[in-house]
Amino acid sequence: VKQHGRNAWRAYEERLEAGAHRRLQLETHLAGALERGEFSVHYQPIVDLVSGRTRSLEALLRWSSPELGTVSPAEFVPVLEQRSLIVKVGAWVLREALRRVGEWHAAGHDVTVSVNVSSLQFQHGDFVELVRCALRDTGVSGSALVLELTESALIADADEGNATLCALRTLGARVSLDDFGTGYSSLSYLHRLSVDKLKIDKSFVQILPGDCAFMEVIMRLTSHLRLECVAEGVESEAQRETLLQLGCPFGQGFLFSRPLPADMILAFLDDIRIP
Ligand code: C2E
Ligand code: CA
Ligand code: CA
Numbered sequence: 102v103k104q105h106g107r108n109a110w111r112a113y114e115e116r117l118e119a120g121a122h123r124r125l126q127l128e129t130h131l132a133g134a135l136e137r138g139e140f141s142v143h144y145q146p147i148v149d150l151v152s153g154r155t156r157s158l159e160a161l162l163r164w165s166s167p168e169l170g171t172v173s174p175a176e177f178v179p180v181l182e183q184r185s186l187i188v189k190v191g192a193w194v195l196r197e198a199l200r201r202v203g204e205w206h207a208a209g210h211d212v213t214v215s216v217n218v219s220s221l222q223f224q225h226g227d228f229v230e231l232v233r234c235a236l237r238d239t240g241v242s243g244s245a246l247v248l249e250l251t252e253s254a255l256i257a258d259a260d261e262g263n264a265t266l267c268a269l270r271t272l273g274a275r276v277s278l279d280d281f282g283t284g285y286s287s288l289s290y291l292h293r294l295s296v297d298k299l300k301i302d303k304s305f306v307q308i309l310p311g312d313c314a315f316m317e318v319i320m321r322l323t324s325h326l327r328l329e330c331v332a333e334g335v336e337s338e339a340q341r342e343t344l345l346q347l348g349c350p351f352g353q354g355f356l357f358s359r360p361l362p363a364d365m366i367l368a369f370l371d372d373i374r375i376p
């Protein structure tokens with residue numbers, strides 16, 4: 102037993118060390134990555150579940166490091182957040198996404214773009230001003246912009262959060278509460294937040310068509326609060342059908358498309374269909 106304990110401890114230490122090493126490696130290579138042009142933005146369609154038509158495109162950050170290769174945002178975004186780099190990188194994503202949606206509008210496509218905003222960015226002094234300038238400089242109407250926020254951004258200071266939300270709304274932008282259902286206090290504060298949409302976390306979508314109980318509650322809630330509902334992580338036809346039966350009008354997931362580079366989206370917009 103003693104020997105076993107020692108080995109387990111050793112393995113734990115090694116994992117810890119490997120984790121710390123990886124983190125340091127990420128930090129090192131993320132510094133200056135924006136200036137070196139290592140980031141890009143991919144786009145994933147958010148579709149009308151009945152017609153299959155794309156109504157919005159979610160902008161998803163991608164990092165290709167010459168040294169580390171492609172790293173998942175699930176791994177590097179938290180590092181950007183810890184180093185406050187997300188403020189600068191997030192501002193770049195916003196401009197890049199607005200520039201693209203401007204191009205799609207010019208090509209005759211009526212779509213909006215959905216941009217992820219981290220808590221740090223949202224709470225950063227001049228977020229509203231940043232959005233206002235990005236809209237002005239790209240010439241895109243605020244109504245073409247959806248900002249995806251998680252509850253951690255909004256509950257840190259609900260009053261100030263709401264003030265920012267109102268200011269964003271005067272710009273025409275709309276706000277979607279991302280990863281809904283995964284936080285702690287979703288239900289208790291939801292009625293106090295002026296958000297426009299809910300994005301149901303994929304963990305609740307991926308148990309469909311099996312367990313519908315949670316989705317049923319959410320759908321009742323969203324219709325009561327008059328919130329638009331988007332299901333993420335839709336991977337199967339059975340899930341799409343179940344969501345429609347439950348009254349969820351919009352979805353996003355591999356069933357429709359993976360996130361794609363911008364130049365592949367234009368072709369996609371022309372003939373999007375339910376697979
Ligand atoms: P998220 O905002 O919840 O984005 C949805 C994630 O689900 C994306 O992962 C997307 O590729 C993935 N996904 C889409 N459809 C499916 C599906 O059918 N099945 C499964 N299993 N997954 C699906 P991705 O691109 O790896 O991004 C991970 C997270 O990184 C995002 O989660 C978001 O929290 C963060 N992130 C990405 N880009 C940005 C950004 O520009 N700014 C900030 N602050 N965070 C970002
Ligand atoms: Ca999102
Ligand atoms: Ca999400």
Ligand code: CA
Nearest residue numbers: 251279280302
């Ligand atoms: Ca997420």
